[in-house]
Amino acid sequence: MKIGAPNNPRKDILKEIEWIGKNKFDFVDLYLEEDAATPEKIDIEKVKNALKKYKLKAITGHTAWYLPTGSPIKSIRTAAIAEAKRYFEVFSKLGVKFVTIHANWPGGMFSPKAGIRFQVDSLKKLVAEGKKAGIEVMYEPTEKPYDSFENVSKILHAIPKLHLHLDIGHANLYGKSPEEFIKKFHKRLVHVHIHDNDGYDDLHLPMGAGNIDWKTLIPFLKKHYNKTITLEVFSNDKDFVLMSRDKLKKLWKS
Numbered sequence: 001m002k003i004g005a006p007n008n009p010r011k012d013i014l015k016e017i018e019w020i021g022k023n024k025f026d027f028v029d030l031y032l033e034e035d036a037a038t039p040e041k042i043d044i045e046k047v048k049n050a051l052k053k054y055k056l057k058a059i060t061g062h063t064a065w066y067l068p069t070g071s072p073i074k075s076i077r078t079a080a081i082a083e084a085k086r087y088f089e090v091f092s093k094l095g096v097k098f099v100t101i102h103a104n105w106p107g108g109m110f111s112p113k114a115g116i117r118f119q120v121d122s123l124k125k126l127v128a129e130g131k132k133a134g135i136e137v138m139y140e141p142t143e144k145p146y147d148s149f150e151n152v153s154k155i156l157h158a159i160p161k162l163h164l165h166l167d168i169g170h171a172n173l174y175g176k177s178p179e180e181f182i183k184k185f186h187k188r189l190v191h192v193h194i195h196d197n198d199g200y201d202d203l204h205l206p207m208g209a210g211n212i213d214w215k216t217l218i219p220f221l222k223k224h225y226n227k228t229i230t231l232e233v234f235s236n237d238k239d240f241v242l243m244s245r246d247k248l249k250k251l252w253k254s
């Protein structure tokens with residue numbers, strides 16, 4: 001198992017990599033999105049050198065969580081795919097193998113069935129575009145009630161080449177169960193995000209600050225999974241990220 005940390009895409013990417021490197025994480029989860037980490041703002045050589053300096057690899061990456069892949073408007077979905085393609089090129093140059101596309105539900109009067117149809121249309125095209133760039137696409141269910149086990153299952157079944165990226169915090173909301181996703185889809189699971197919450201709001205808290213029973217969940221995850229885990233703890237004080245990392249390491253060992 002490898003523990004990684006993301007760069008904050010609102011901040012200078014080189015400084016963010018420096019913090020991740022100095023704190024000896026195993027890898028960088030490269031968040032390329034607005035506004036400081038868009039393709040035109042990334043200096044490939046400088047990012048490569050920063051990674052090399054700390055013997056880090058960017059194994060996983062993500063595009064903007066608000067990419068409108070589930071828009072009911074076809075031209076907007078087409079634009080979302082074109083936008084993702086620009087990012088795939090940068091990920092490819094930086095050696096990132098797995099890239100996340102987040103769930104995106106249309107909202108309004110559209111049913112989950114329509115949302116599945118719009119997303120499957122986009123995701124099939126994104127998997128094909130990813131392949132051309134040497135990238136495997138992962139699907140991350142988000143914090144919406146529509147990201148239910150049932151709806152996510154339908155999307156994964158519709159696209160066999162799409163991988164699952166399980167965000168444990170998101171899977172703890174609205175009575176959902178992270179265990180259910182792990183049990184059923186561990187063969188499709190290639191990346192995990194960890195953070196805590198109260199079961200109602202997507203708070204991205206440090207491990208132990210919410211209601212997730214990590215002492216039960218981590219051994220269960222370990223039984224089925226041994227790949228990359230990113231700590232997606234959002235706090236201005238990054239000590240909370242380091243505390244979560246130490247907690248995760250301890251629970252994984254015990």
Ligand SMILES: [Zn+2]
Binds near residue numbers: 140
């Ligand atoms: Zn996440």
